[in-house]
Amino acid sequence: MKTFKHQVLSILLVATGTAAFTTAVQGADALAICNPGQPYLWAGGGVNIPFNPDQGDLNTPAIDNATGVALVQQAFNNWTAGGPFGVPTSATYTNAGHLPVDVDISNFGPWLNPVAPDGLSAIVFDADGQIFDLLFGVNSGILGFAGPEWGDPGTCTITEGSSFLNGPAFTDLIAAEDVMTHEFGHYSNLGHVELNGQLFLFSEGGDTSGPTPDDPFAFGGPLSGELESMYPFYFGPGSGTLSPNADDQASIATLYPGAGFFASTGSISGTIYAPDGVTRLSGVNIIARNVADPMMDAVSTFSGAYTDETGQADPNVGVYTLNNLTPGAEYVVFVDVVTAAAGRFSNPILSPLPGPEEYWNADEDSTNPPDAVLDATLVVPVAGTPTSGVDIVFNQPGPGDPLPVGDDGFVQLSLPFTYTICGQDFNSVFINANGNLTFGSSSGDFSESAADMLAGPPRIAGLWDDLNPSAGGIVTYDESDSSFTVIYDGVPEFFATGSNSFDITLSRTNNHIDIEYGDISATDGLAGVSCGGSITSGTEAGSDLTALQDDADLDGGRINLHNSTAVYEQFPGSGNDLSNETLLFNGTTDYNDEWLGKSNKARMVGLPFSSDSIQKYTEIEPAGADIDWFRFKVPAGKTLSVEIVNGQLDTLIGLIAPDGSQFLDDDGGSGLLSALQIPGTMKGTYYLAVTTFPDFDFTGAGFSGGRYVLEIELIDGIILSLGDDDSVEVPLGFSFPFQGGSYSSVFVNSNGNLTFG
Known part of the structure; x- marks a missing residue:
């Protein structure tokens, strides 16, 4: 038997009026993949999938056991053909009897981490929230998690599932049913999708209803019933999460099809290719919208949906199928950037995309890119007969062609070689309208700042300012086997003020960076190089770039990037002296925490301690296979403060006192960062472990990685929260x-x- 417990964790995080569901296993419309092309499934077509509800209240005293169990049954019924939404699936769900105990803080361990199958599929009611407080910290905002628990690899059958529900969060019965419906989708082995939820103003990232910048369809908002149940954010009661829409129904009916499902509906299938027309790409979001009913009759999936592999040897890589389409209707099909964080999805999301978002059209051909990305050919599915060959080849403009970056937009281009910046390899670059290049993700930010320079993606800024290429000038590029140059020629500031010209060249040899300036009319802006938020400390100070270049001209001719994760200058509104200058940077280096040592032995540090400097650089790398240990001596009677003050990872820290007592924190600091304050210290040596969620066993098996800044200090007195x-x-x-x-x-x-x- 195989356990999925830690692979399919699905969490609902409350954040400023919205909530985020996250998952952690590889697969698109299915969480657990058995073999390439074959997801794990509940037996018998999903008929009578069992569940075993807790004996206790869901929320004492607001929601008693009987009401809680009824809500569970209703949420499961929402996914069935006989339920209120008539989902075309064979899946049904059966209450197989209560658990033998009331699961609470005193006995939850075996239900969370079972050592062997027990024939039970637990729906745990954490009535007082103590289990969630222990696992994730007080007021963590986590509402629940669910998924398959055990499976048989020989038959690719799910044998047991589980779900934990945070009782105190469910004082509203509608919200409780919403969250349960989403979580029980995971219980059935459904992953997250991104279709309509991304169009909402307060979603993570935000997007248009077609290939950006095309926005042809109106979105009614989360209360219009257009939101998919398996979108990774929750927008509150009544937002439609409890009613599976066409996309959700396609997902579950593909796994557990009802009688006549495939015979009575249409499907579209194809393959997603890189610009070379040969390399198949998985992890790309594909959407089909009925032009007559674009929000309610729309379906999405990921290429390579039912495989964990990404190599070309697997024939499932890059392949997609969109089911549950209306026969005779006219659909546009397009590839779409995933705007929510990639870690919220079970599929290995392809990010960045190797070309712009685009519609499928009849000119789509591996021998004829680029086609017109905003020209769509309508696809009309036929009942019972799949429409195949709807292949999409990503496009790339040619050297010298104007790049359609617009105002505050971007274009992603493939590089003619692998470019390394700060130890990270990239095969493509984002050319942003506002005078900068980024790697890994685009940036439409027109309000340049030192904070964003340090916290954003890796960035090379020629002149980061509110530029407006749509009002004049041109942005284009040139390339050779050994260099790649982006050209901003005569580009005005917004609205249409002045003219600014500069080139940014990336060199294959030594990864050098050259920025050559023509006439610059802007008096403000920001220029320089930053490794981005996953590597910088967030406190790097600015420099005088022309002065640095003058000094460098005396010693080798290049500004040294090896001793700082960011070298930049911001011009607040005057003093921009870049006109007709040249800035030459050497290649960046691969920053690491070798000073900590290669083993898992705890490194002795003195207090106060900060890892803000390059010399004390700290990181979790590689993600999923690293943990950092520290030890330090503490006198008696102090308050010990341990905090991760910066980083773009979800940290988890554990502290062991001299007497063996242990302290744990997940998100007690800022955002997803960790913090502990221990008053009344005892004299002796303390041990500290830094890892990432959900590595509660402190083996290094966390889900995220990157640089973090750790601060440890002793305080006379008590810290007030x-x-x-x-x-x-x-x-x-x-x-x-x-x-x-x-x-x-x-x-x-x-x-x-x-x-x-």
């Missing part, structure tokens, strides 16, 4: 006379004052 406009009452230990009264405590207010009483 205060929010915005918050207050904490602190006992004084004595009687304090004030304004005719006597007080034994004081209120410390976050707005900078003390009050009594």
Whole structure:
């Protein structure tokens, strides 16, 4: 038997009015893949998939056991043909009886991490939230997780599933059913999709309804019923999560088809190719929209949906099929950038795409790129007969062609060689309208800042400013076997002010960077090179670039990038001295934490400690196979503060005191970063482990990686936890006379004052 517990974890994270579902196994419309082309499935076509609800309340006292179990059954029924939404599937779900215990903080371990199958598929009600508080931290915002738990690789059959539900989060019955419906999609082995949810203003990333910048279809919003249940963000009660739409129905009916499903519906299939017309690409989001009903009758999938492989030897790589289409309807089919973070999807998302988003059209041919990316040929599916050969080959403009970056837009181009920046290899580059190149993701940001230069993707800024190529000038490129040059010629600032000309050249030899300036009319802007947020500390200071170049001219001629993860200069509105200058940078280096040592032995550090500098660079690399250990001596009677203050990873820290007591934190710091404050320290050596979620066993098997900045310090006193406009009452230990009264405590207010009483 095979366990999927840690592979299919699905979490609902609440964040400022929305919530994010995340998963962690490789597969597009299926979480668990058995063999290439074959997902794991519940037996018998999914008929009578069992579940075993908890004995306790869902939320004490708001939702008792009977109500909770009824909600579970209703949420499962939402995925069935006999349920309220008539899903065309053979899947049904059966309550196989209560668990033998009321699962709570005292006994949840075997249900979370079973050592062997037990014949039960647990739906755990964490009525008081203590299990979730222990696993993820107090007020983590995590509402639940679910998925297949055990499977038989010999038959590719799921044998048991599980789900944990955070009871205190479910005071609203509609929200509870919403979340359960999404989670029970995972329980059935469905992965996340991105179709309509990305069109909502507050979604992660945001997108248009066609290939960007084309936006031909109107989105009614999450309360219009157009939102797919398996989108990785939750927009609140009534947003449509409990009602599987055409895309969700396609996903589950493909795994567990109802009688006549394939005979009565249409399908479109094809292959996604790189610009060479030969290399098949998995992890690309493909969408089909009925032009007469583009939001309600739309389906998406990922290329290579049912394989974990990406190599060309696997015939499933790059192949896609869109099911549950209306026979006789007219559909546009297009490839689409995934705007939500790639880690929220079960599929290995291809990012960045090797070319612009585009419609399929009749001129699509491996021997004839580029075709017109915004020209669509309508596809009319036929019931019971798949429409095949709808292949899409990514396009790339030729050297000298104007690049359609528009105002605040971008174009992604393949490079003629592999370019390495800060130890990361890239085969493509994003050319952004606002005067900079980025790697790994685009940037439409027109408000340049040092903070964004350090926190964003790896970036080379010739003149990062609010430029407007749509109002004048040209952005184009040239290339050879050994160089790649992006040319900004006569480009004005927004609206149409002035003229700015410069070239950025990437060299294959030593990964050098040359920026040559013509006339520059802009007085503000930002220029330089940054390794991006996964490598910088976030505190790197700016420099005088022309002065650095003058110094470099005396010693080799190139600005040294080996000693800093970012070298840049920001011009706040005057002092831009780049006109007709040349900046030459040597290649960047591969920053690493070799000073920590190669083994898992704890490195002794003195306090206070900070890994902000390059000399004390700290990182989790490679993701999923690294953990960092530290040890340090602490006197008695202090408050120990340990915090990850910067990083673009989901950290997890564990601290062991001299007496063996242990402290754990997941997201106690900023965002997904970790922090611990330990008052009343004991004298001796403390041990600290830094890893990433969900590596609660501290083996290094986390899901994310990259640089982090660790700070450890000792404080005389007690750290008070205060929010915005918050207050904490602190006992004084004595009687304090004030304004005719006597007080034994004081209120410390976050707005900078003390009050009594």
